[in-house]
Amino acid sequence: MTLEDVDHLFAIMAAEATEKDDDGLLPGAVMLSVDSYCRIPHGSPVACTNILHGIRYRGVRMNVARNYEDKILSRAEAGEGGHPFFDLSPIGI
Secondary structure, rough: OOOHHHHHHHHHHHHHHHHOOOOOHHHHEEEEEEHHHHOOOOOOOOOOOOOOOOOEEEOOOEEEEEEOOOOOEHHHHHHHHOOOOOOHHHOOO
16 A cells, blocks of 8 residues: 555545544544565654654554455544544645
8 A cells, every 4th residue: 555545535525524424434543564664765744743643643542463355444434543633734735
């Protein structure tokens, strides 16, 4: 999964959440395999914000592990795995 794929899925999820007026449908966590994470270009806006908030992209937590399949969970699906939830940042920030 590339950051372009993530941005595309974020847009779909945000539109659905707005349409249904349900924040639980907003992006809650990105689950990435180590291979996908290592292919993210250096200098991208993916960053470890701090030890409590973890790795974030556009305000959404990125969970990385060898055994993960690439996918994006909604806030409802992510539960504690995405906390704390922040507003979805615009692309490039």
